Amino acid sequence: TPSMLFEDDELTEPEGIRLNDLPMELLRKIVEPLGPRDRHSARSCCEALEEAVETSNLKCFDMEIKYDGFNTMFEILLDGFELFACAMDTVEFRADYWSNRLFGKLKIHQLTLHDVRPIKAGIRVVNEFLEVTSFDVLIVHLFPDQWLCSRIEELIKKAEMRVDLIMHYCAPTPEQFLTISIPVTINIFHDAIWVPSEDEHFLEPLRRGHSFSSVRISLRSEQTLVEAVKIISESLTIQGIFIHINEDLCQRFLSLTNAENTGQSEDGSVQEYEYRGALISLHENEGDFLVNSPACTRLLDNLNDEKC
Amino acid sequence: RIYPLMRVTLTTSDGASVTVSRQLTKHSGFIEKAITDMAVDDNAVPLSAVAVDVDDATLKLVIEWLTEHRDDALPYPEKTDEERRADDIPAWDQAFVQKWDTKEDQQQTLYAVITAADKLDIKGLLDMTCKTLANKINGKTVEEMREILQLECDFTEEELAEIRKENAWCEN
Numbered sequence: 379t380p381s382m383l384f385e386d387d388e389l390t391e392p393e394g395i396r397l398n399d400l401p402m403e404l405l406r407k408i409v410e411p412l413g414p415r416d417r418h419s420a421r422s423c424c425e426a427l428e429e430a431v432e433t434s435n436l437k438c439f440d441m442e443i444k445y446d447g448f449n450t451m452f453e454i455l456l457d458g459f460e461l462f463a464c465a466m467d468t469v470e471f472r473a474d475y476w477s478n479r480l481f482g483k484l485k486i487h488q489l490t491l492h493d494v495r496p497i498k499a500g501i502r503v504v505n506e507f508l509e510v511t512s513f514d515v516l517i518v519h520l521f522p523d524q525w526l527c528s529r530i531e532e533l534i535k536k537a538e539m540r541v542d543l544i545m546h547y548c549a550p551t552p553e554q555f556l557t558i559s560i561p562v563t564i565n566i567f568h569d570a571i572w573v574p575s576e577d578e579h580f581l582e583p584l585r586r587g588h589s590f591s592s593v594r595i596s597l598r599s600e601q602t603l604v605e606a607v608k609i610i611s612e613s614l615t616i617q618g619i620f621i622h623i624n625e626d627l628c629q630r631f632l633s634l635t636n637a638e639n640t641g642q643s644e645d646g647s648v649q650e651y652e653y654r655g656a657l658i659s660l661h662e663n664e665g666d667f668l669v670n671s672p673a674c675t676r677l678l679d680n681l682n683d684e685k686c
Numbered sequence: 687r688i689y690p691l692m693r694v695t696l697t698t699s700d701g702a703s704v705t706v707s708r709q710l711t712k713h714s715g716f717i718e719k720a721i722t723d724m725a726v727d728d729n730a731v732p733l734s735a736v737a738v739d740v741d742d743a744t745l746k747l748v749i750e751w752l753t754e755h756r757d758d759a760l761p762y763p764e765k766t767d768e769e770r771r772a773d774d775i776p777a778w779d780q781a782f783v784q785k786w787d788t789k790e791d792q793q794q795t796l797y798a799v800i801t802a803a804d805k806l807d808i809k810g811l812l813d814m815t816c817k818t819l820a821n822k823i824n825g826k827t828v829e830e831m832r833e834i835l836q837l838e839c840d841f842t843e844e845e846l847a848e849i850r851k852e853n854a855w856c857e858n
Contacts, residue, residue, distance in 0.1 A: 396797070401804070419827060424832075424837050
């Protein structure tokens with residue numbers, strides 16, 4: 379009878395409910411919001427929490443893979459928590475340390491590869507991490523004489539939202555553009571000016587769905603910009619360009635298109651124009667040229683609404 | 687369709703009976719399923735008793751929470767990947783849980799409510815109590831976590847030695 383059962387319960391379980399009595403599913407739910415550092419502590423508390431940590435999914439904002447070429451040190455950081463750091467020549471020795479210890483699967487918003495050398499070297503710990511990781515945004519930093527390898531191509535395909543290639547003191551060649559299988563955004567940093575040997579080398583990536591962001595570029599013809607506006611405004615995908623061009627080219631483009639002057643900055647040093655959705659800001663020596671595809675504009679509007 | 691005046695009697699594991707409005711029990715997947723399985727006339731007042739594997743004291747807390755959340759939207763929204771945060775507990779819920787801190791067995795109470803929310807399939811309460819527990823151990827050392835959670839270390843000496851080795855390596 380219920381009353382007899384209750385008496386038995388009193389005899390056998392006088393201490394009440396303990397954490398270890400909770401089903402594993404609930405323990406996973408409890409540790410799920412914990413970040414990497416707290417998970418590291420929780421798994422050292424008792425066997426039940428150790429299992430809960432190892433089998434629950436972890437969601438983080440960012441994961442960074444760094445490589446210090448000078449000291450040949452290699453690091454993995456998860457939301458700023460250093461998961462792994464050691465010299466490249468000892469990396470395999472310690473490779474299995476974190477595997478399956480802090481999470482079952484890892485979901486991150488942004489994966490940043492500060493250097494592609496650890497990926498190209500095929501280090502096991504990196505592969506193990508990436509095997510169980512899904513991410514929205516992939517950011518790859520590339521330096522002169524570096525380009526993507528098949529492993530990074532696989533990562534590009536895994537990115538669920540966006541891929542940014544950040545070029546330092548270099549720009550992709552037309553042949554390299556052909557190797558990128560899905561649309562990416564190219565950023566060129568550190569005041570480097572991209573001088574394509576033909577304007578077509580700028581247009582062809584746009585036709586393939588790629589975007590350019592913060593790229594200082596030297597183009598020959600104002601017609602190239604008109605064509606770029608046409609490609610982007612007709613694009614059905616999320617695509618855009620934000621480039622810096624020289625003043626002369628900017629003036630020729632404005633004359634050719636009769637772009638409408640839409641205003642100026644308070645001190646009058648920046649003149650603003652619009653041409654078929656493209657926004658042009660003419661500074662003292664340079665013009666900023668911004669155009670987004672309709673899908674990109676809608677996305678940005680939605681994001682702004684959400685922020686509001 | 688749930689009629690606000692409909693009532694259901696719940697019998698607890700320690701033999702008590704509590705009659706509550708269907709407006710509250712609609713948030714419990716377990717009770718709603720039990721009522722459906724009985725295939726009784728929805729107009730019966732009160733409905734036949736539903737046995738719940740929860741003691742009287744815990745059920746009272748569950749009912750207090752359900753009363754506050756009686757107008758919450760159903761179904762309970764599924765969490766997305768971005769919603770792993772534990773710092774979004776409503777003020778009333780925080781105060782509700784903090785009241786237990788004055789009890790000697792406050793940790794036991796929290797475990798009991800988590801278990802009850804799980805058994806009764808009350809997703810909002812389960813989410814809130816699990817987040818509360820996660821917040822309690824957030825930023826704490828291993829020893830502090832054990833104390834808060836009232837845990838005995840059940841690792842063997844060899845396992846502890848291994849953990850110490852791992853921790854020393856991580857801290858380095």
